[in-house]
């Protein structure tokens with residue numbers, strides 16, 4: 063038996079109980095291991111630093127007030143922390159930070175004079191002092207032999223900080239990371255994972271893709287040599303395809319001692335991967351293929367978790383839920399379950415039927431997160447979205463008429479997007495505003511291998527280049543890329559700014575806090591839609 067501690071480092075929004083570590087815990091304990099879980103994002107003094115950082119960013123660079131910082135500055139925050147952790151003693155520290163913050167690619171000597179590093183440094187100093195002391199206490203109380211951290215772009219800096227410290231705190235202990243990794247998923251590239259792994263000697267194992275079996279191998283074998291487990295590397299070494307298991311073989315997630323009251327929702331998932339392959343998306347590259355859990359099993363799991371944790375609202379963590387919505391709705395209705403859930407839905411022909419939408423609502427669907435991305439048919443085709451603007455509009459109407467909140471996600475300045483194509487999106491917003499609960503726009507993030515189709519197309523066209531200079535790339539130990547297709551970073555941000563301004567003009571909200579959600583609900587009800595689940599009733603002890 064081995065003892066392990068699995069951590070979700072800052073920053074990862076504590077909307078729902080983290081499912082990945084809960085699934086790993088349940089699986090490993092089936093094999094006799096003992097796994098503790100901890101999520102730094104439920105510590106208010108830790109998570110609130112994200113908001114404080116955005117506030118400082120907007121103070122020093124007021125243009126960020128128009129660029130939807132909550133979505134588009136998380137990348138910056140991660141890079142900035144890396145530079146703080148690894149470069150703050152360097153004489154060119156200020157220039158390196160300025161380069162990170164220079165999102166419009168303006169001449170650096172116009173950015174440096176505007177930058178005050180001290181307020182950011184003060185935030186990070188306090189943050190890491192707090193994180194360090196919580197971590198030390200955790201290690202002393204749980205006495206793990208293995209410590210693992212989720213490695214996403216937004217948790218990247220904290221993961222490095224914690225695992226380096228872990229080596230000092232647990233003599234002979236081992237460390238592991240898993241997840242898509244920084245800069246839009248280095249886990250899709252064997253060479254980048256190998257470079258990242260060898261650059262951080264305090265990380266023993268890098269698990270790519272599905273983690274359960276590899277995590278148990280690490281716990282079962284104290285002498286397992288450090289290395290990269292899973293995904294492309296293992297598959298290539300083994301000379302064959304990865305052997306994934308059926309999801310029905312997995313136990314129900316175990317949230318352990320995570321502070322469930324601090325999350326808005328419980329979490330569950332009915333699938334891994336996605337049956338579609340939108341060109342800009344990393345999901346199908348990360349999960350390789352699509353597998354489903356039988357919907358009866360998912361419904362039983364949701365009922366059990368709801369009873370155990372006394373919460374009735376779920377975030378379905380599936381990449382896409384259209385394929386399971388009918389089955390899950392039927393199973394929940396048959397069980398008389400009084401639950402609420404939200405999930406990712408494609409605005410395609412599967413959601414145009416009013417009766418079907420009403421059935422989903424009756425089963426508990428209170429919000430559909432719709433990746434609409436663009437309302438230009440050419441861009442939708444480029445993205446392989448397999449839908450069209452009239453269908454998107456009808457889907458919004460069918461769902462909102464049924465009383466389902468429609469949360470929409472958009473990409474401003476997709477590679478090759480013309481001004482008139484971008485304007486089509488703004489026109490769509492205008493025409494459909496009363497059926498849109500909220501809208502959230504982000505800038506396309508490029509990785510030469512991590513995206514289903516955009517990667518190949520853009521790489522082959524030679525339209526990409528390094529995002530940072532050599533000093534910054536050396537310091538961060540990753541090679542970030544950006545698209546170079548004639549639209550400058552400034553042009554893209556200008557589109558983002560116009561998108562945000564149009565939302566404000568149309569009074570379409572983009573809530574990121576409990577207060578903002580309440581006001582978004584009030585608008586929704588004033589438009590004549592029903593708000594069927596309220597964050598007020600979610601029993602959350604606000605971390606946000």
Ligand code: SF4
Pocket residue numbers: 336337338339340343344345346381382408433
């Ligand atoms: S964007 Fe959504 S529908 Fe498209 S591949 Fe990704 S998860 Fe699937």
